[in-house]
Amino acid sequence: MAELYDLAATTIDGRTQSMRDYAGRVLLVVNVASGCAYTPQYAALEALWRRHRAAGLTVLGFPCDQFGHQEPGTEAEIAAFCSTMYDVTFPLFAKLDVNGRHAHPVFRHLKRERPGTLRTTRINWNFTKFLVDRHGHARARFGPRVAPERIEPEIVELLGRVA
Numbered sequence: 832m833a834e835l836y837d838l839a840a841t842t843i844d845g846r847t848q849s850m851r852d853y854a855g856r857v858l859l860v861v862n863v864a865s866g867c868a869y870t871p872q873y874a875a876l877e878a879l880w881r882r883h884r885a886a887g888l889t890v891l892g893f894p895c896d897q898f899g900h901q902e903p904g905t906e907a908e909i910a911a912f913c914s915t916m917y918d919v920t921f922p923l924f925a926k927l928d929v930n931g932r933h934a935h936p937v938f939r940h941l942k943r944e945r946p947g948t949l950r951t952t953r954i955n956w957n958f959t960k961f962l963v964d965r966h967g968h969a970r971a972r973f974g975p976r977v978a979p980e981r982i983e984p985e986i987v988e989l990l991g992r993v994a
Contacts, residue, residue, distance in 0.1 A: 835850050836854050836967045844906070844910070857986060859979070862958065876921065883986060893927055893937070895929050906926060941972075
């Protein structure tokens with residue numbers, strides 16, 4: 832079974848990004864969408880990134896159009912939306928699937944490590960969040976209703992410092 836750091840994903844601008852490049856960092860991996868009721872979470876994710884990136888946090892946003900066709904745009908449109916509407920500077924990736932036959936390996940791995948309610952591996956909606964420790968292990972999974980700022984104490988704990 833592959834480890835997270837054995838995997839790669841395509842960035843929003845078309846480059847291959849090895850997850851190994853994030854080794855030693857705490858990751859908050861989120862499936863995002865531009866037309867979702869939870870889209871305003873972009874602002875809180877960006878705030879976490881800015882507040883804790885120097886200490887070792889990286890937020891990774893993975894656009895997904897599997898839930899209510901809420902991410903219909905191209906990668907260029909998604910990048911422009913995130914930049915213009917939420918001043919997003921954390922890494923964004925190309926649109927992908929998080930469920931089903933074509934689920935991206937990063938999400939297959941994270942769902943296997945941290946199943947959801949009733950041990951299901953299925954992601955139910957946009958803005959599901961996986962908190963990954965510095966060794967590449969998914970330590971927690973949070974549903975879309977969990978605001979990013981509520982995760983901050985756990986992030987700080989994994990970063991190994993007091994808020």
